[in-house]
Amino acid sequence: MRGRQYLAGNYRLGGALVEAPGQSPWDIACPSDAFEAALHGFDWLDDLAALPDGGGRATAQAWLSDWLTRYGAGKGPGWTPDLTGRRQIRWISQAPTLTQAQDTAETAAFFAALSRQTHFLARTWHKSSGGLPRFEALTGLIYSACALIGMETLLDPALQGLAQECTRNVDAQGGIITRNPEELLEVFVLLTWAAQILQETGKRPDPAIDTAIMRIAPTLRAIRHADGGLVRAHGGGRGEAARLTGALIQSGVRPSRMKGLAMGYARMASGRVTVITDAAPPMIGPASTNAHAGTLAFEMTSANHPLIVNAGSGAAFGPDWRRAGRATLSHSTVSLQGYSSSRFSPNARNTPPERLGFAQGPSDVSVQWSEIANGEGVTLSHDGWRRTHGLVHLRSLTLEDHGNLLRGEDGLAALDIKGRETLQSINRTLPPDVGLRFAARFHLHPDVIVELDLGGAAISLTLPNEEVWVFRHGGEGEMSILPSVYFDAARLKPRATKQIVLSNRVQGYGAAVSWSIARPSALLPAPDLPS
Numbered sequence: 001m002r003g004r005q006y007l008a009g010n011y012r013l014g015g016a017l018v019e020a021p022g023q024s025p026w027d028i029a030c031p032s033d034a035f036e037a038a039l040h041g042f043d044w045l046d047d048l049a050a051l052p053d054g055g056g057r058a059t060a061q062a063w064l065s066d067w068l069t070r071y072g073a074g075k076g077p078g079w080t081p082d083l084t085g086r087r088q089i090r091w092i093s094q095a096p097t098l099t100q101a102q103d104t105a106e107t108a109a110f111f112a113a114l115s116r117q118t119h120f121l122a123r124t125w126h127k128s129s130g131g132l133p134r135f136e137a138l139t140g141l142i143y144s145a146c147a148l149i150g151m152e153t154l155l156d157p158a159l160q161g162l163a164q165e166c167t168r169n170v171d172a173q174g175g176i177i178t179r180n181p182e183e184l185l186e187v188f189v190l191l192t193w194a195a196q197i198l199q200e201t202g203k204r205p206d207p208a209i210d211t212a213i214m215r216i217a218p219t220l221r222a223i224r225h226a227d228g229g230l231v232r233a234h235g236g237g238r239g240e241a242a243r244l245t246g247a248l249i250q251s252g253v254r255p256s257r258m259k260g261l262a263m264g265y266a267r268m269a270s271g272r273v274t275v276i277t278d279a280a281p282p283m284i285g286p287a288s289t290n291a292h293a294g295t296l297a298f299e300m301t302s303a304n305h306p307l308i309v310n311a312g313s314g315a316a317f318g319p320d321w322r323r324a325g326r327a328t329l330s331h332s333t334v335s336l337q338g339y340s341s342s343r344f345s346p347n348a349r350n351t352p353p354e355r356l357g358f359a360q361g362p363s364d365v366s367v368q369w370s371e372i373a374n375g376e377g378v379t380l381s382h383d384g385w386r387r388t389h390g391l392v393h394l395r396s397l398t399l400e401d402h403g404n405l406l407r408g409e410d411g412l413a414a415l416d417i418k419g420r421e422t423l424q425s426i427n428r429t430l431p432p433d434v435g436l437r438f439a440a441r442f443h444l445h446p447d448v449i450v451e452l453d454l455g456g457a458a459i460s461l462t463l464p465n466e467e468v469w470v471f472r473h474g475g476e477g478e479m480s481i482l483p484s485v486y487f488d489a490a491r492l493k494p495r496a497t498k499q500i501v502l503s504n505r506v507q508g509y510g511a512a513v514s515w516s517i518a519r520p521s522a523l524l525p526a527p528d529l530p531s
Contacts, residue, residue, distance in 0.1 A: 003047040003056045013038035015316020015489040024066050034316065040071075040078030041086040049097045057097050064091075064098055065106065072113045074120060081124045082133035084117050085140025089193065092147045115151075118144035122154050125161060131169060131176070132183050138162040139190040146201040155203065162194065163206035174215035175263030178283060180290060181223050182236030184263065185244055188216045192250045217253035220244060222262030223276060225301035231265060231276040232299065232312045234283075235290030237489055266367060266378050271403030272303040277395075278331075279380055281362045282342050288357035290315075293342035294331035295362045295382045296395045300406060300517070305463040306445040308332050308517070312487035317494055319353035325487055329441065334393050334410050336438045341384030341393070360387065375400035389436065390414045390422030391506070404519045410440040410502075411512030420509055435505035440513050442471070446486045446497040459500055467519070474514035477504030 005012060009021030014034030020027075025044075030036035038044075048056030071078060078087065091098065091114060099107050121144065125137040138161050145155035169176055169187070176184050191213050198205050223231050228241030258267075264280025277298040282291040290313075300308040311330035314321030324330060328340040335341075342361030345351075362384035370377040377398035385391040394411045414420040426436065444450060449462040459471040459481065473479050484499035502513045 001047065001051065002044070003049075003051040006044050006048060007051075007056065007059055011035075011039070011044070012490075013043060017492050025063055026066055026070055032316075036077055037083060040067075041083045042090045043086075045090045045094055049094045054097075054100075057100060060094070061098060061102065061106075064110070068109055068113055072109070072116070074116055079120070080133075081121060081128035081137035083136075084121055085125070085137040088114065088117050088121065088140035089136075089143050092143050111148075114144065114148060118148060118151050118154065122157070125158075130165075131178065132186055134165055135162070135169075135187050135190045138165060139194050142194050143197055146197045146203060159206050159209070162191075163208035166191070166208045166212035170212040170215060172215065173261075173263065174212075174217070174219035177287070178234060178290060179264050179280065180234045180236040181220075181230040181232075181263070181265075182239045184216060184223075184236075185220060185230060185239045185247070188213070188220060188251070189243065189247045191216070192247050196250060213251050214253050217248055217251050218256055218258045219262045220248065221255060222258040222267050223265045225276065225299065225306070226269070226272055226274045227301050227304045227306065229301075229306070231278075232310050233265070233278050233294055233297070234292050235313045235315065237312060237487075260369075261367065266369075266380070268376050268378065268397070268399040269403075270375055270399050273300065273399065273403035273406075275300045275397060275399055275406060277378065277380065277397065278333075279365060279367045279378070281365050281382075282358060284342070284358050284361050286357050289355055291342065291358055292326045292331065293328045293340035293358070293361065293384075294333060295341050295365060295384055296380050296393060297331035297333035298397065299332065302403075302463060302467060302469070303465075305447065305465060305467070307448060307461060307463065307469060308442050309445050309486065311443055311485055313489070314485075314487045314494065315354075316489040317487065321485075321487065321494060322353050323356070324485075330443070330485075332441055332443050334395070334412065334438055334440050336385055336389065336391070336412065337436055339385065339388065341382065360384075370398075372398060372400060374402055375405075385412070386419055386422075388422075389426055390419035391436075391510075392419070394512075401518075404521065406517045407514075408440075408516070409512055409514045411510060412436075412438055412506055413510030423506070423509065433507075435507045435511070437503060437505050438511070439501050439503040440515070442500040442502075443484050443486070444498050444500070446495040448497075450481055450498045450500075452481070461517075469517055469519055471500055471515065471517050473502055473516075476511070477502050477513045 011018045016031045016035045018028050048060040121141040128134045128137045138158055141158040145151045195205050229238030266277045266279040268275045275298055278294050297310055311325050314325030328335045342358040344356055345359035362382040364383045366381045368379045379396045381392050381394045383392050391412045392415050396409045398407045414423045447464050451460045453460040461469040480501050482499050482501050484497045485494040486497045487494050504511050504513050
């Protein structure tokens with residue numbers, strides 16, 4: 001359990017691990033901003049409180065007392081609206097643990113700090129960054145107004161502010177502008193917490209808060225894989241499946257199937273298999289600092305086991321990994337000769353990695369659904385390379401045979417006169433009859449065992465439960481198995497894994513590759529290119 005790790009002096013916070021046995025957490029030299037935020041947000045408190053027989057209570061109380069001595073006056077790390085809101089929620093929720101067997105002076109200091117933080121939130125919540133940080137600040141203020149004597153007058157302004165944030169940030173389809181699935185989960189959790197404490201104290205939320213909860217719930221269900229984890233895209237990880245399930249249950253919103261896209265993601269599900277595809281443009285401009293160049297990338301999960309994945313966010317492992325994780329090469333989609341489908345500004349070299357936003361990217365992403373016997377299909381395209389190369393990426397996916405077979409075709413084509421002129425100008429810079437090289441990439445989860453099969457004509461993929469899938473292609477290009485990485489913020493380092501790569505060259509005005517992933521019982525002849 002994480003609580004026992006903290007007791008042993010192993011602090012795993014914000015994607016980093018610091019070993020400091022016998023040392024106060026407030027003496028640690030924080031390795032990253034994320035680690036410091038998790039530390040001062042008291043992200044560890046619930047884990048200590050969860051230890052059986054109160055085994056973490058004394059440590060939690062000692063660390064709290066030390067924090068109050070150093071920072072309780074209202075200065076130093078942690079005094080931002082979002083972290084104060086996060087801290088306030090945890091302190092109020094765990095107040096019995098933090099005050100049990102404490103003397104009068106210690107209890108008085110604790111409640112004085114709660115009061116000080118409440119007034120700080122009332123003054124500063126509107127200064128927090130929009131989106132998740134402001135939701136944290138306002139939810140902390142609502143908790144304070146509901147739970148603390150004398151703070152009741154702060155409730156209505158806080159509710160009004162949260163309602164405004166819901167209206168501003170949650171669209172009619174239950175999505176948020178960043179399209180970060182894990183961030184959407186955190187917003188949803190905060191809203192359900194706010195609704196719960198309001199209900200427990202006999203208060204009524206603003207209708208806009210209930211509306212946001214009702215809109216977000218089906219969207220989260222639609223972007224959740226068969227194993228309970230979220231699709232990994234645009235800076236978000238899988239999230240905690242239990243946290244997602246708990247929040248959905250607490251919301252009281254009944255399951256319902258969502259038609260069309262959910263926050264820009266296309267979901268196909270059949271049998272025990274889910275395939276979720278990024279089917280909308282990423283953010284462009286200053287606010288796109290966490291956006292990924294993964295347009296038309298998909299992930300595939302069979303029951304409890306991820307099979308095809310994206311590399312994920314490398315932010316927890318430093319600026320170089322952060323930038324690498326955002327590139328098209330790190331996603332299960334088509335890459336064009338090292339060119340990402342979304343690109344940073346040419347003068348971005350001196351910009352800190354955490355402030356890098358995309359200057360160019362797809363503006364037109366099309367999606368067409370089709371129903372087939374024993375399955376469903378989706379045909380997609382994006383124009384991320386139209387300006388630079390005159391090319392459009394075309395991808396078709398069909399999930400067939402009750403989820404036992406996924407067929408795909410990926411192509412690049414110059415579809416209009418201007419695109420063909422652009423492509424011709426690019427080709428003139430290349431050796432004769434070479435053509436632009438492109439590759440369809442399929443990143444595999446690290447737990448998948450990968451082996452060449454059928455004399456190199458196929459690749460067998462074995463899941464931890466010994467379920468076998470076979471990858472085959474239509475012979476239009478070259479198939480290879482190359483190294484890859486999988487970013488998991490719960491690990492100390494990126495995990496080594498493999499990727500299947502189908503490479504080809506654009507000859508004339510286009511080219512394509514076809515492929516299939518199937519259970520052996522569903523194997524069919526290698527897919528042919530349509531005429």
